[in-house]
Amino acid sequence: MIDFDEVRKLVDENISRVISLGATYVDARFFLEDRSETLVMYDGNLEVNDTTLESGIGIRVLWDGAWGFAATSDLSGMGKCFDRAAGNARTAAGLVQTPVSLGRAEPVKGGYSTPVEIDPFTVSLRDKLEFLSGLDNDLKDDFILRRVVVANLMKRRIHFWNSEGSDVEKNLVHVFGRMMVMAVDSDGEAQRRSMGLYSTGNGGAGWEMMTNPELFSGHASRIKSELAQLIKAPRMEYGRRSVILLPGQGHLQVHETIGHPLELDRILGYELSYAGGSFVELDSFGKLQYGSEKLSVSAYGGIINSPGTFGFDDDGTPERDYLLIDKGLLVNALTSRAMINEANKRAGREVFKRSGGAARASAFYRAPIDRMTNVNIVPGTDGTLEDIIASTEDGVILDNPVSWSIGSNREHFHFGCEIAWEVRNGERTRVLRNPTYQGHTLEFYRSLSAVGDSSTWRVEQVDNCGKGEPNQIMQIGHGVPVVRFDDVITGERE
Amino acid sequence: MLNTGIREILLKVRDEARGSGIDARFLLHHENSHLMRIGNNSVSLNTSEELYRLDVVVREGTRQGSQTYLGMIDDIQVVRDVLKSAVDKARLAPPRDYEPLTDRVEENVDEEDQYDEALENLDPSFKEGAYGDIFARLGGKYNYSGSWSSGSTELYVITTAGDKEAYHKGTDQLFSVVLKHPGTGWELSGRQTGWRVSDFDADKTVTELERLLKVFEGADGRMVEPGTYTVIFGAAAVAEIVEMAVWTGLLGRGWEEKRGWTAGKNPGDRILGENVSLVDDPVNPDTFMFGFDYCGRRRRIFPLVGDGELINLMYDSATAAKYGKKPTGHDINSLSLVMDTGFGGEDPLKAVGTMGRVLFIPDLHYVNIPSESAGIFTGSSRFNAVLVEDGEMVSPIFSTRVTDSFVHILGGIVELSSKSESVNMSNTYGRRSPVAMSVPSYAVCAEVKITDSADSF
Numbered sequence: 001m002i003d004f005d006e007v008r009k010l011v012d013e014n015i016s017r018v019i020s021l022g023a024t025y026v027d028a029r030f031f032l033e034d035r036s037e038t039l040v041m042y043d044g045n046l047e048v049n050d051t052t053l054e055s056g057i058g059i060r061v062l063w064d065g066a067w068g069f070a071a072t073s074d075l076s077g078m079g080k081c082f083d084r085a086a087g088n089a090r091t092a093a094g095l096v097q098t099p100v101s102l103g104r105a106e107p108v109k110g111g112y113s114t115p116v117e118i119d120p121f122t123v124s125l126r127d128k129l130e131f132l133s134g135l136d137n138d139l140k141d142d143f144i145l146r147r148v149v150v151a152n153l154m155k156r157r158i159h160f161w162n163s164e165g166s167d168v169e170k171n172l173v174h175v176f177g178r179m180m181v182m183a184v185d186s187d188g189e190a191q192r193r194s195m196g197l198y199s200t201g202n203g204g205a206g207w208e209m210m211t212n213p214e215l216f217s218g219h220a221s222r223i224k225s226e227l228a229q230l231i232k233a234p235r236m237e238y239g240r241r242s243v244i245l246l247p248g249q250g251h252l253q254v255h256e257t258i259g260h261p262l263e264l265d266r267i268l269g270y271e272l273s274y275a276g277g278s279f280v281e282l283d284s285f286g287k288l289q290y291g292s293e294k295l296s297v298s299a300y301g302g303i304i305n306s307p308g309t310f311g312f313d314d315d316g317t318p319e320r321d322y323l324l325i326d327k328g329l330l331v332n333a334l335t336s337r338a339m340i341n342e343a344n345k346r347a348g349r350e351v352f353k354r355s356g357g358a359a360r361a362s363a364f365y366r367a368p369i370d371r372m373t374n375v376n377i378v379p380g381t382d383g384t385l386e387d388i389i390a391s392t393e394d395g396v397i398l399d400n401p402v403s404w405s406i407g408s409n410r411e412h413f414h415f416g417c418e419i420a421w422e423v424r425n426g427e428r429t430r431v432l433r434n435p436t437y438q439g440h441t442l443e444f445y446r447s448l449s450a451v452g453d454s455s456t457w458r459v460e461q462v463d464n465c466g467k468g469e470p471n472q473i474m475q476i477g478h479g480v481p482v483v484r485f486d487d488v489i490t491g492e493r494e
Numbered sequence: 495m496l497n498t499g500i501r502e503i504l505l506k507v508r509d510e511a512r513g514s515g516i517d518a519r520f521l522l523h524h525e526n527s528h529l530m531r532i533g534n535n536s537v538s539l540n541t542s543e544e545l546y547r548l549d550v551v552v553r554e555g556t557r558q559g560s561q562t563y564l565g566m567i568d569d570i571q572v573v574r575d576v577l578k579s580a581v582d583k584a585r586l587a588p589p590r591d592y593e594p595l596t597d598r599v600e601e602n603v604d605e606e607d608q609y610d611e612a613l614e615n616l617d618p619s620f621k622e623g624a625y626g627d628i629f630a631r632l633g634g635k636y637n638y639s640g641s642w643s644s645g646s647t648e649l650y651v652i653t654t655a656g657d658k659e660a661y662h663k664g665t666d667q668l669f670s671v672v673l674k675h676p677g678t679g680w681e682l683s684g685r686q687t688g689w690r691v692s693d694f695d696a697d698k699t700v701t702e703l704e705r706l707l708k709v710f711e712g713a714d715g716r717m718v719e720p721g722t723y724t725v726i727f728g729a730a731a732v733a734e735i736v737e738m739a740v741w742t743g744l745l746g747r748g749w750e751e752k753r754g755w756t757a758g759k760n761p762g763d764r765i766l767g768e769n770v771s772l773v774d775d776p777v778n779p780d781t782f783m784f785g786f787d788y789c790g791r792r793r794r795i796f797p798l799v800g801d802g803e804l805i806n807l808m809y810d811s812a813t814a815a816k817y818g819k820k821p822t823g824h825d826i827n828s829l830s831l832v833m834d835t836g837f838g839g840e841d842p843l844k845a846v847g848t849m850g851r852v853l854f855i856p857d858l859h860y861v862n863i864p865s866e867s868a869g870i871f872t873g874s875s876r877f878n879a880v881l882v883e884d885g886e887m888v889s890p891i892f893s894t895r896v897t898d899s900f901v902h903i904l905g906g907i908v909e910l911s912s913k914s915e916s917v918n919m920s921n922t923y924g925r926r927s928p929v930a931m932s933v934p935s936y937a938v939c940a941e942v943k944i945t946d947s948a949d950s951f
C-alpha cells in the first residue's frame with residue numbers, strides 16, 4: 001500500500017534538497033492511481049476486456065535554464081529519481097541558447113474533480129458488458145459484415161507540488177464510446193459508418209454519458225440506415241463546391257488546422273524534429289486574418305464535462321476561458337508558462353499576457369508540453385443545419401473522418417470522410433461515398449460562409465491526439481457547430 | 495537474464511495459477527529509456543524513465559480477461575492481485591463464438607544478440623556533445639532541432655501451458671537532427687538507427703547534410719503543379735509506403751474481413767510489381783530482431799510477397815482462432831519487414847540521369863489511408879525534397895502532396911536500388927517497441943500522382 005503522507009513528505013524534502021543544491025525550479029506529479037479500462041465488442045465477441053493500472057512519480061527540474069525529467073514507479077527510490085532529473089537538467093544546461101524561464105507565479109493551492117454522476121469504475125463489469133451487448137445487438141442487420149462497440153474509461157488521481165509552494169489535487173474521469181458498422185459496397189469496397197460519444201458541454205462526464213441515448217446509445221439505428229444508403233451510393237466526383245461539416249468531421253478539422261498550429265511550442269519550433277512546425281508566427285497575433293468574420297474560436301470554453309477540462313494544467317496553472325480567434329482575427333495561442341516567457345522575449349513585446357493553462361502530460365512518466373484543452377468554434381447566427389442546407393446552392397454535407405493527412409506546418413490538409421450527402425439548390429439530394437476534400441488552411445477558413453447556431457453545437461471527444469517525443473497520447477474536447485466553407489476542392493482528380 | 499527476484503515471483507505466481515487450474519499468460523516488459531530532445535539549438539528536454547509493465551491474460555473456456563500493471567514488481571502479492579483481476583474479468587466475460595488458442599511458449603529462448611551495455615548506460619552528455627559538434631560543423635546560422643532516443647527493452651513470456659521461458663534483451667537508438675533555414679523555412683533532416691553506441695557516426699550526418707545544403711542554399715524553392723511525375727522515393731518514404739501497404743493488405747484480419755486492398759486476392763495471385771518481394775525476417779540484423787511473439791510463438795522468416803505475388807498473410811492468435819487458420823508469430827508490434835533490393839546502382843541521381851525532370855522525395859510526412867479497400871494513401875513531402883533535372887539536384891520543392899495507391903506505386907517501380915538501408919520505424923507512444931525495416935535505399939516510380947502543393951516548405 002502506498003502511504004500518501006509518506007510520499008508527500010519525501011517529495012517536500014527532495015524538492016527542498018534539489019533547490020538547495022542549485023535548481024531554479026522543481027515540480028513533482030504523483031499519480032496515486034492512473035486507471036483505464038478498455039472493452040471492445042467485435043461482432044458480438046468481447047475481444048478486449050482489459051484494465052490497466054499505473055502508478056508512479058514524474059520529476060521535472062529546471063537548472064541553469066534547462067529542463068531535466070525523470071520518472072519512476074519505485075517510490076522507495078524517490079531521492080534517486082530527483083537526482084536523475086537534476087542530473088539530466090545539468091547535462092542539458094551544457095547546450096542551451098535561450099535559457100528556459102518560468103517567470104514568477106504565486107503558489108497555487110486547489111483541487112479539481114471532474115463532475116461525475118456515475119463513476120465508471122463503480123459500475124460492475126457485468127452491467128457494462130450487458131449495456132455493450134445490447135448496443136451490439138442494435139447494430140445487427142443482414143447486410144452488415146462487421147460490428148464494433150468500444151468503451152474506453154479513464155480515471156486519474158494526481159497530486160502536483162512545486163518549489164513555489166503550489167499544491168494541487170486532481171481527480172479526473174473520462175468516458176469514451178464508439179460504435180461502428182461495416183459493409184461492402186457494389187464495387188466490393190468496404191464502407192463504414194460510425195459514431196463517437198459526444199456531450200452537450202453540460203452535465204456529468206461519467207458512465208451516464210454512455211447510456212444517454214441522445215449522446216451515444218440511441219444512434220445505432222441511424223448509422224445502420226446511413227450505411228445501407230452508403231453501400232448503394234455513387235462515388236463522389238472531383239470538383240469545387242461548398243462543404244458543410246457536421247461536428248463529427250468539423251471537430252477534426254478544427255483539431256488539425258486550428259488547434260495544432262496554435263500550440264505555442266510548435267510555433268516556437270520545439271516540435272520540428274517530429275510533429276512539425278506552424279505557419280503561424282509570433283508576429284501573426286493581433287494581425288493575421290485566420291478566417292472569415294464568422295470564425296471565433298475559444299480555448300477551454302467553459303465546457304465542464306470534456307476530456308479537455310481538467311481544472312489545473314501540469315504547470316499548476318488554473319485552466320481558463322479565452323479566445324484564440326476573434327471574428328476571424330488571430331489573438332491568442334495554446335500556451336504554458338515557459339513558452340509565453342520565451343515568446344515574449346523573442347518578440348520583444350508582450351504577445352501573451354499569461355499562460356493559457358495548456359501544459360499537459362499524458363502520464364507520470366512523460367513531461368508536460370503545450371497541448372489543446374478544449375478548442376471550440378463559437379456557435380454562430382446562421383441557424384440550424386436545415387437552414388444552412390437551404391442556403392447552399394452546390395455542396396456536400398460531410399461527416400466523420402476516415403483519413404487525415406496534414407502538411408508539416410499545418411498549412412494544407414487532406415481529409416477522407418465516411419459519408420457525404422449532396423446538396424443542390426438548397427436541398428439534400430443523394431448520398432455519395434468515398435468523399436474526400438483538401439485545402440490550404442487560411443484560404444479555407446476565410447471561405448467560412450455559415451456557422452450554425454447553438455442547436456447544431458456539440459462537444460466531440462478526441463482520445464488519441466499524438467504529439468511530442470517521447471510520444472504522448474492526449475485526450476481533448478472540441479465544441480463545434482455545423483459549419484460551411486465555399487469553393488473547396490472535393491473528390492480526387494482521375 | 496531477467497532480474498532473478500522478478501523471475502522468481504513470476505514463476506511462483508504462474509505455478510500457483512496452474513495449480514488452481516487457471517489458463518494464463520504472463521508478459522513482462524521492462525524498459526530503460528532515455529531521450530534527449532533538441533529545439534532552437536538547445537536541449538529542450540532530457541528525460542529518463544525506467545518502467546516495468548506486466549500483462550496477464552487469462553482464458554476461461556472461450557472467455558478472456560486481461561490486466562496490465564505498470565509499477566514495481568517487487569512484491570509477490572502485487573502479481574497475485576494482477577492475476578486475480580484478470581481472472582475476475584475473464585469469469586464475467588460473455589463467451590465468444592469461437593475457441594481461442596492456448597498461449598504456450600514454444601521453445602526456451604534467451605536472446606541478447608542486439609544488446610549493447612554501453613548504449614543502455616549511455617551518459618546523456620555523449621548526446622549533448624554530439625549535437626553541439628554537429629551544430630558547430632554545419633554552421634551557426636541555422637536553427638537546429640532533433641531527438642535522440644536510446645534504451646533497452648526486456649521481454650519475458652511464460653504461460654501456465656508449459657514450463658518454457660522466452661526472454662529477450664536488446665538495445666536500440668534513433669537519432670535525428672533537423673536543420674531549418676531561419677529565413678526561407680526549408681528543413682533538412684538526418685537520421686541514424688542502430689543497437690550499438692558505435693552505430694552512431696556524426697560524420698555521416700554532417701556529410702549528408704553538407705551535400706544537401708549546397709542545393710538548398712543555391713536555389714529558391716519551387717512549387718510543384720498537380721499532375722503525374724516520375725518520383726524517386728528515398729528509403730524513409732519507401733519504408734513508410736511499404737509498412738502502410740503491409741498493415742492494410744497483408745494482415746490476416748483485414749483480409750478475412752475483406753477490408754484491405756488485397757481482398758479477393760489469394761496466395762499465388764499477383765498483387766504488386768514483379769520487382770517487389772517482402773518478407774518478415776526476424777533474423778535480419780538491419781531490423782530489431784525478436785525471436786518470439788507476445789504469445790510465446792517462435793518467429794521465423796516469413797515470406798509475404800515474392801516477385802509481386804502474394805505468398806502469405808500474417809495471422810495473430812485471435813484472428814487465427816476465429817478463422818480457423820494457424821497463427822504465424824505475429825502477436826507483436828516489432829515486425830522485421832524486409833523489402834528485397836533491386837538492380838539499380840547505388841546513386842539515385844544516376845538512376846534518373848536520362849529521365850529528365852524528376853521529383854526526389856526522400857521522406858513522407860503524415861501518411862494516411864483514405865481508402866483501405868483501394869489501397870490509397872496520401873502524405874506530403876517534408877525533409878530534403880528536391881527537383882532533379884537530368885540527374886542533377888536543381889532546387890528544393892515546397893510541401894507537395896502525393897495521393898496514390900500501393901498497387902500503382904509498388905506496381906510501377908522502374909528502378910530499385912541494389913543497396914539496402916535500415917530505417918527505424920519506432921515510435922514511443924506506448925511501451926518501448928523498437929521497429930526497423932530494411933528497404934532499398936531508393937525506388938524510382940513512374941506516373942506518381944501529385945495532388946497538391948503549398949507555396950512554402
Ligand SMILES: [Zn+2]
Nearest residue numbers: 255464465466
Ligand atoms: Zn492531434
